[in-house]
Amino acid sequence: MIITKKSYTFEVSPQSVDFNCQITLSSLTDLLLTAAQYNAEENGFGLRKLNNNGLSWVLLRLALEIDYFPLQYETVYIETWIEGVGRASTTRNFCIRNKEMQIIGYAASTWAMIDHQTRRAQDLFTLDNIGDFASEETVPIDKPIKLSERRGVLTDVFSAKYSHIDINRHVNTMRYVEWISNGFSPEHYSRKSVKRFDVNFMSEILFGEEVKVYKTEEAGDTYLFEILHNDKPSCRARLIFRSEK
């Protein structure tokens, strides 16, 4: 059994922080996905190898819980490993540590492998020995939840542009997180910070499609988001804030 669990070191760059000097939720998500890609590369099933075979990874769900958002120039350690592998999806977990190596958060993610042409999910067991990487090691947070339809109030409408599109030729995960984060004002972020974030991806958004962002406020400082493309659901998210900063 080959279990390749590894920690990647990042510095919070000046461009990845918000007006509070804290890393943004989208930049933190970026670090998680970058660690995931590095780890997949090292284990032999990274994007570069998949792309050579006309395949790609797509993120289905992500859950993140964090005590606080590190500041500009701080060092962040992100440890990542595969928990389990099924035919249709694989679970990858994360442990986030601060510069003193104290655990400040955890994340869990679910991924599928798609064919670049057909955009359809492929059997993960066609990848050499990916099953050997399943460590069964969980994280002490709830699994990424499945969010149901909740249209709410329309907060933004625009079209998907060049800067939103990644190498899969669909909207990049970071952009969704930015669009969701934009549901709140700087004043809101001065008083509150995200303690848990869940996101589900249902269908990809392509260049030029119309994007609509809907928001619903619930009790307990909880907000639900739904993002549509050409009136079809693409992404749902839930943010739970803590009040004390």
Place this chain on the structure above:
Amino acid sequence: MIITKKSYTFEVSPQSVDFNCQITLSSLTDLLLTAAQYNAEENGFGLRKLNNNGLSWVLLRLALEIDYFPLQYETVYIETWIEGVGRASTTRNFCIRNKEMQIIGYAASTWAMIDHQTRRAQDLFTLDNIGDFASEETVPIDKPIKLSERRGVLTDVFSAKYSHIDINRHVNTMRYVEWISNGFSPEHYSRKSVKRFDVNFMSEILFGEEVKVYKTEEAGDTYLFEILHNDKPSCRARLIFRSEK
């Protein structure tokens, strides 16, 4: 005389590339600004020190010429130094090298120092010994040009949101570059790449202000952009493309 010229090493992260797998103009600009901030910190007049005194750096103009845009996972070396220092502004230059240490581009930038409260420019000679860092070493590209008013065709309208705002509580440079880059389709970027980029910043955009992006096409694969906030000019830019990819 203390001349602190230094090279900073970056890896092109998976999230900083476009659908072509090439670093985007905004992510490359981010690397230049990050190198500038690191170098200013090391020389004793970084943002952290300025912020402690209620001051901040603001970018006035930038010019970039590049042979090609490095790919995902490639190493990029950015060397930066101060060319000259005046009362009102300072010129910082950049040399960009690829993984083989070959020069693939140059950039030049002009900066002012503002007071955080009044938002007015401050005398740079009030900074300890900043003049000693002026190396007089130029770069072999034209200086950042001053762009004149050219309203053109309205291509985008939206309001400035949380994810656009940086620690100066105004729209971050990267966001302007993204908005300008969005003036073209992926199909355009499949055929052409930017060989020279000039940008001028005239006034800051604050949270909630209405942003309008105007574009003008000129001969020689040249495009001019003007970005307005609440109908006041904020930013002008010029992009010159090369056809061969």
